[in-house]
Amino acid sequence: xxxxxxxxRNENQVYFPGLWKRALTVSAALLTVTIGALLFLGLNLxxxxxxxxxWEVRSAEVDADDLRDVLExxxxxxxxxxxxxxxxxxxxxxxxxxxxxxxxxxxxADAAGIDQSDVTANAVGASWGSEVTAKARTALIVxxxxxxxxxxLRLEWKxxxxxxxxxxxxxxxxxxxxxxxxxxVTSATVIAFLTILGYSLYDTLVVFDKIRENExxxxxxxxxxYTDITSFSLNQVLMRSVNTTITSVLPVLAVLVVGRxxxxxxxxxxxxxxxxxxxxxxxxxxxFVATPIVAFLKEREAANIERRIASAKSxxxxxxxxxxxxxxxxxxxxxxxxxxEGHRVTGTSARSATAGRPSVVVTKRRNTAGDAGxxxxxxxxxxxxxxxxxxKPRPRKKKR
Amino acid sequence: MxxxxxxxxxxxxxxxxxLLVWSLSVGQEPLLGLDLQGGVEVVLEPVDTPENLxxxTPENLxxxxxxxxxxxxxxxxxEPDITTQTGAGTNFIIVQLPxxxxxxxxxxxxxxxxxxxxxxxxxxxxxxxxxxxxxxFNDFGPAITNGGPDLSDLxxxxxxxxxxxxxxxxxxxxxxxxxxxxxxxPVLVGPTQxxxxxxxxxxxxxxxxxxxxxxxxxxxxGLDLFNxxxxxxxxxxxxxxxxxxxxxxxxxxxxxxxxxxSAPVIRAPVFERRNVQITRPQGFSEQDAKDSALVxxxxxxxxxxxxxxxxxxxxxxxxxASLGRDSLDAGLLAGLVGLALVALYMIWYYRLLxxxxxxxxxxxxxxxxxxxxxxSVSRGLALTLAGVVGLIVSIGVSLDxxxxxxxxxxxxxxxxxxxxxAVNKAFPKAFGTVFWANLATLIGALILYLLxxxxxxxxxxxxxxxxxLDLIATYFFMAxxxxxxxxxxxxxxxLFGIRTSKAADVTEVAS
Numbered sequence: 082x083x084x085x086x087x088x089x090r091n092e093n094q095v096y097f098p099g100l101w102k103r104a105l106t107v108s109a110a111l112l113t114v115t116i117g118a119l120l121f122l123g124l125n126l127x128x129x130x131x132x133x134x135x136w137e138v139r140s141a142e143v144d145a146d147d148l149r150d151v152l153e154x155x156x157x158x159x160x161x162x163x164x165x166x167x168x169x170x171x172x173x174x175x176x177x178x179x180x181x182x183x184x185x186x187x188x189x190a191d192a193a194g195i196d197q198s199d200v201t202a203n204a205v206g207a208s209w210g211s212e213v214t215a216k217a218r219t220a221l222i223v224x225x226x227x228x229x230x231x232x233x234l235r236l237e238w239k240x241x242x243x244x245x246x247x248x249x250x251x252x253x254x255x256x257x258x259x260x261x262x263x264x265x266v267t268s269a270t271v272i273a274f275l276t277i278l279g280y281s282l283y284d285t286l287v288v289f290d291k292i293r294e295n296e297x298x299x300x301x302x303x304x305x306x307y308t309d310i311t312s313f314s315l316n317q318v319l320m321r322s323v324n325t326t327i328t329s330v331l332p333v334l335a336v337l338v339v340g341r342x343x344x345x346x347x348x349x350x351x352x353x354x355x356x357x358x359x360x361x362x363x364x365x366x367x368x369f370v371a372t373p374i375v376a377f378l379k380e381r382e383a384a385n386i387e388r389r390i391a392s393a394k395s396x397x398x399x400x401x402x403x404x405x406x407x408x409x410x411x412x413x414x415x416x417x418x419x420x421x422e423g424h425r426v427t428g429t430s431a432r433s434a435t436a437g438r439p440s441v442v443v444t445k446r447r448n449t450a451g452d453a454g455x456x457x458x459x460x461x462x463x464x465x466x467x468x469x470x471x472x473k474p475r476p477r478k479k480k481r
Numbered sequence: 482m483x484x485x486x487x488x489x490x491x492x493x494x495x496x497x498x499x500l501l502v503w504s505l506s507v508g509q510e511p512l513l514g515l516d517l518q519g520g521v522e523v524v525l526e527p528v529d530t531p532e533n534l535x536x537x538t539p540e541n542l543x544x545x546x547x548x549x550x551x552x553x554x555x556x557x558x559x560e561p562d563i564t565t566q567t568g569a570g571t572n573f574i575i576v577q578l579p580x581x582x583x584x585x586x587x588x589x590x591x592x593x594x595x596x597x598x599x600x601x602x603x604x605x606x607x608x609x610x611x612x613x614x615x616x617x618f619n620d621f622g623p624a625i626t627n628g629g630p631d632l633s634d635l636x637x638x639x640x641x642x643x644x645x646x647x648x649x650x651x652x653x654x655x656x657x658x659x660x661x662x663x664x665x666x667p668v669l670v671g672p673t674q675x676x677x678x679x680x681x682x683x684x685x686x687x688x689x690x691x692x693x694x695x696x697x698x699x700x701x702x703g704l705d706l707f708n709x710x711x712x713x714x715x716x717x718x719x720x721x722x723x724x725x726x727x728x729x730x731x732x733x734x735x736x737x738x739x740x741x742x743s744a745p746v747i748r749a750p751v752f753e754r755r756n757v758q759i760t761r762p763q764g765f766s767e768q769d770a771k772d773s774a775l776v777x778x779x780x781x782x783x784x785x786x787x788x789x790x791x792x793x794x795x796x797x798x799x800x801x802a803s804l805g806r807d808s809l810d811a812g813l814l815a816g817l818v819g820l821a822l823v824a825l826y827m828i829w830y831y832r833l834l835x836x837x838x839x840x841x842x843x844x845x846x847x848x849x850x851x852x853x854x855x856x857s858v859s860r861g862l863a864l865t866l867a868g869v870v871g872l873i874v875s876i877g878v879s880l881d882x883x884x885x886x887x888x889x890x891x892x893x894x895x896x897x898x899x900x901x902x903a904v905n906k907a908f909p910k911a912f913g914t915v916f917w918a919n920l921a922t923l924i925g926a927l928i929l930y931l932l933x934x935x936x937x938x939x940x941x942x943x944x945x946x947x948x949x950l951d952l953i954a955t956y957f958f959m960a961x962x963x964x965x966x967x968x969x970x971x972x973x974x975x976l977f978g979i980r981t982s983k984a985a986d987v988t989e990v991a992s
Binding site for chain 2: 206212213216276291328
């Protein structure tokens, strides 16, 4: 069976934790580059943010295309050419220097067949005022705080950390690419960045919801670590992530390709790139940034340390995680029908929590019993195998 | 079960198509932005008095730009282009509004270009005859500063010209008439205490009746200025007018372009909080409260501009699109090609389910069209090229809620459930996921909407609308439609893109 074939039948068994280290290294390297670019190169802001110049040309002889044609060689292909009255044309563009201002003036006068002195030049202020930016900045801070609280209430704070880290990762990468390649940031680009923000958060929450669901199902199935659960969950959502990325990216790709070949669609390119990068990175970060962070934080919980020990100890019974979760589901169903909720806290489990954090972090699923380390506490071996018809309460700090 | 699904399906279709037909039949359609369609521009030049020109600093112009933005684009979707321009030593503001046919509409949208002034009331001439006035004048005359109007002007009803009346002298202005348009009795007001730039906003609220709540800016720029005036004006309830005082009647007039909009009594010497209520003994009517709030909210220009409607001073003209029509065609073509590819992929991968997703998408796209058209007509929403493409992309993203459901459905069915069982199990779970994730998006959108201005605000609004439409289409259309399909083709999982394999053949016994 090819990997794609397995994926299509949802029989994919990618062991994600094995990829995390590499993925995080790549992300860290990319972030270093993009943050560096942001700090040292800065963003190439468009006329909306920095202002520019405006020239007015009075002539009956020209049209917008003529004017665009003379502006193009001057590097002002994205200038705004507008007819403001019958024979009056206004051109707005960014200019680097006074010399460039003069140069444009001469070119425009030539094109219009009028005297240079009849071209009026004005300085244009930023249309995207500093107030818009300042308010957006405050709003973003509030956005992060409120959503952290929301995720903490709905899921848990560790997932809040993971989700917001992933969102920050995506935004920094996308914005950083604009700094790195000095692509022009227009107001449309900023909106694209915000779109990424929303998408990235949404995508991560969908993945977390699955992890959370499996975490609940795994109560009672001890032969797996928390990391195993996340890996299993990621496999479950993998096809969804792939398909959602495809359906989101196709229209953006179409915009880039069509925009490339049809004249005058410069505006489209400017923000389609942000969307393309952001959508791909947004999906990637849910699987390879948000989830590892959550797994790392969660593996420190006493219950999950216990899980790790139990999982290391248990022999590979040939069941995969899905089957074990199904078994746990059935066991729970039997329990709830029987209504006899015989919780049993074993003395050993209490001891194991205090036995000290194991120094070996289990990064591979299904270790054999032999290499599990020496610090496993003595336990009743029957309880270690995936117990049937018995629920082991996990000590929990808080729920919801 | 199936019956309710079919009912929901038909209900949603009827509502969706009904709304679309209604929207088309009343002729609502999305407005295209300045880049695609052009519009009207209004040039605002500062009034040419030395005093006013001094105020025309770049900082003040930027404040004015933000106020104008609020006026023409309160909810951030109109995509106006408002810039300051400097040439030959003069500063001016150019406001461009998309797609407006009637130039007068543009002028009324840009609104009052005068400065809002707060001046103490020296005399209110309403309901008073000349004899009483003479008495009053003798009592309170000293409060009138040198150079201001005198009693004879007052009695003759001569009103000061707001363009020449200096801010630091008293002046006679007419008050707003009872019906809001005709001039009412003249009022003699003292020098300007502070201007509208001390306000950060105002809104009409209903508490024990309609009232206007004004919010001042913090500290020396706002509340402190107001408190100076309130200390000057405050008198205990029922106390007689104070002869010789700069604010003998305890009333502070709001003057806009030479008209006293209202002149409430100050009820406290010091206001601690930035929010101040304006009430009337007989109560505001809803319309009055809203009109007053509008004047206060939008009247805070830091300097006065010449009236654009004035044929001698004003400049209002039509402007063309800044991008060619071919750009829109390119954007639309790109979007359609993209969506067609998406449709092909969804139907290839999910078969009948893909079809359901695309129909659900058409439904939410139609609803989006209705909402966008409605906002275009009512709030001046305009679609720029970027906006059009953004909407198309958001449609692709919204397919995710379908994909989540379909993947859950396949997984459940692979675990051995019959298709219809799987639908009933998978949908609540998938919808839960989609709901909570969309709720996070909505919360985020709400924060951005409340705290930002301009196109960021507009973006937040569109994001919220898209999320809600997505939830509606998923819950009321897509899920019932899938139930219906599953009922019809229960035993043909291949039609649903469910690839059977050995693992799935082993039916587990679900107890």
